Amino acid sequence: MTGIIVRNLSEQLVDLVRDRILAGQVDVDRAIRQDALAAELGVSKIPLREALTRLEQEGLVRSRANRGYFVRELTIAEAEEVYALRLKLEPEVAALASARATEQERSAAMQTLAQLDEATNAHGDGVGAFNRAFHLALLRPSQQPITTTMLERLHVLGERYVRKHLEPLGRDQRANDEHSQLLESWLARDVDAVRERMFAHIEQTVLDLRREFHGAGNLDG
Template identity: 50%
Template sequence: MSIVVRTLSDQTYDVVRRHILMGTMAPGTPVRQDVIANELGVSKIPLREALGRLEQDGLLTSYPNRGYVVRPLSGAEATEVFALRLKLEPGATADGARNATAEDRKVAQEALTTLEQQQDMDGTDHVTGNRVFHLALIRPAGPVTHTLLKRLHILSERYVRVHLAPQGREERARREHRQILEAWLAGDSALVESLTANHIGATLYDLKHQLGD
């Protein structure tokens, strides 16, 4: 049994990332490195490593002599990210359904169960659970496909939270996820592709109206 050792940089990355995704570090907010370092009890080195990773994830922007700022939400960025997902993800998820092993199916079922449990609890970071579920469906399609779409999902997480804010969106997402999983488990790749396209397309449509083009 392997043991995963999490560094101070990893732990700091998780905490700051959670603050950004949960909205407690609002878009446009400067990152106060001294305050974070004191609150978490870490030195500047792991903090800077964590902030560098968050910049790579598209959550922060660094400026010379100003440090890091939480990236603003952008209708243009949301449109680009979700349009790319719409082009790539339905086919990748269908390929995942065709290639899935019994273990892959177990992982996907567990991912949706965890996501639904998170949705039932206040204050949980279930946008990450959403990413884990979708990537579980994509993983059997191949490592390159999985890596590319993982990047898009990381970029889309803050927008998923915005999309789910209006009443009724959580329940709609839950219903659509269940439909996609059932078709995926049955190996119905054509239906998986159609349902996934509708799921992402509806989110893209909603975000355009919420954030503007």
């Protein structure tokens, strides 16, 4: 029984620290203060260090000898790689999922989009998490568990880029419109339209990110 409790604690810490990183609440250029964070979360440093090791495996943090753990910086090179993989995998998986989705899964997708719209309109935290949840709701019914797990990891890596992508005024509304059209095709089980709209949606994000990184002078990746 003790092992189950410890494992649950570790999983909870991974989720908690991941959420903070994805929300931009952990500085990129400073070592994560493990003593302070462990005290704040009410845990010892051992499970926290285990959680940070997991997040390093996920690609969100990196360890530096004698300096500790740091949140990985955003780079155009990483964005290009993440979104290139999504372009190869996600349109086809979403199309397959649209054909296989049950009524319960279709209802869940509609509810998740409604939550995403609400978070976007409120301009508050959590838009990235709801965006990820919406995309995964369109993917999981594919019954392709290995590919879906790979895409879920790509969405985690890409979530901070989603926040950067939505910073310019007006892009959040455009994203809402694209999501609505995508869900409409998905619910209609129009696999060709789902494939095309998902590809165009992801591709547009890449184009926007390139402009933002280039405009900021961050070209070296």
